[in-house]
Amino acid sequence: MRAMILQKTGALADQPVPLAMVELPVPTPGSQEVLIKISVCGVCHTELDEIEGRTPPPRLPIVLGHEVVGIVTELGEGVTKHRVGDRVGVGWIYHSDGSKNENLSSEFRATGRDANGGYAEFMTVHENYAFPIPEIFTDEQAAPLLCAGSIGYRALRLTNITNGQPLGLTGFGGSAHIVIQLAQHQFPDSPVYVFARDERERQFALELGSVWAGDTTEHSPEKLQAIIDTTPAWTPVVEAMKNLCPGGRLVVNAIRKQDGDKESLLGLDYENHLWMEREIKSVANITGRDIAEFLTTAATIPIKPNFQTCQLEDANRALLELKQGSIRGAKVLIVGSDDDQN
Numbered sequence: 001m002r003a004m005i006l007q008k009t010g011a012l013a014d015q016p017v018p019l020a021m022v023e024l025p026v027p028t029p030g031s032q033e034v035l036i037k038i039s040v041c042g043v044c045h046t047e048l049d050e051i052e053g054r055t056p057p058p059r060l061p062i063v064l065g066h067e068v069v070g071i072v073t074e075l076g077e078g079v080t081k082h083r084v085g086d087r088v089g090v091g092w093i094y095h096s097d098g099s100k101n102e103n104l105s106s107e108f109r110a111t112g113r114d115a116n117g118g119y120a121e122f123m124t125v126h127e128n129y130a131f132p133i134p135e136i137f138t139d140e141q142a143a144p145l146l147c148a149g150s151i152g153y154r155a156l157r158l159t160n161i162t163n164g165q166p167l168g169l170t171g172f173g174g175s176a177h178i179v180i181q182l183a184q185h186q187f188p189d190s191p192v193y194v195f196a197r198d199e200r201e202r203q204f205a206l207e208l209g210s211v212w213a214g215d216t217t218e219h220s221p222e223k224l225q226a227i228i229d230t231t232p233a234w235t236p237v238v239e240a241m242k243n244l245c246p247g248g249r250l251v252v253n254a255i256r257k258q259d260g261d262k263e264s265l266l267g268l269d270y271e272n273h274l275w276m277e278r279e280i281k282s283v284a285n286i287t288g289r290d291i292a293e294f295l296t297t298a299a300t301i302p303i304k305p306n307f308q309t310c311q312l313e314d315a316n317r318a319l320l321e322l323k324q325g326s327i328r329g330a331k332v333l334i335v336g337s338d339d340d341q342n
């Protein structure tokens, strides 16, 4: 099978073509695993964290990719949840202990980091971590829901907001443009305020119904109960804190932060940013239950992910564009050939 593999970690500036196209044997599903013939795979910011070594794969080479959509083509021994021909998706959780907090477990293993993922024509995964894709979504629409959407769903829940309380989003890319649609459904009376450096992102936020969109450093017109940060930087963390109301919470939805602007943390002021029980909470990984619940919810709304497609062999260019921030919505790699998609 064709696969794009990562052989060496390092800064993208030093190795702008980090992935190589190779031929690998089609994997064999083990006990309770399914073999998936991959149709599409979304491109996520966490791939950059893996490539650049902020959350490095424990062994190389590895096939990246954790927003995988495809068809089950073979069942390992003992599989009961899926049948050949089922359309399924795989997200960031490749395997864990199945507990309520399996995202925090030492047994948590990530798709495309701790095991081969979706930048290839086939992958295997335990049946518990392959999720049925609701019919309403095309393969391309479903891909960003599996990580950007699902982790956004978890982040929104961790804000603890109730309907009517004002919500902020800082950064407006692959995840936030899905979260705003989810927030409008779950909290219809909560105004959403968006902070973004890029004018096009602010415009996109207004098109999707945010009541206000300003630069990362601006003061929002009212204090916010919670803000979700989906940026890779530190400045938005500090800037968001001043916009929280007493008891407000910043939820940081990023697996790793980059160190480029880390000195901005010195601007964190106890009185203005943290006093009055303001708090900062991270979102770690995802549970299988989050993904299953979110896919069902997303289908009832229905959420409309914005995406651009490119071919699997163009993954390096897609990653570079993501690093440069020149993507509106999400990027999805087309893996299967056209005649496979009938």
Ligand SMILES: [Zn+2]
Pocket: 044, 045, 046, 066, 092, 147, 148
């Ligand atoms: Zn992701």
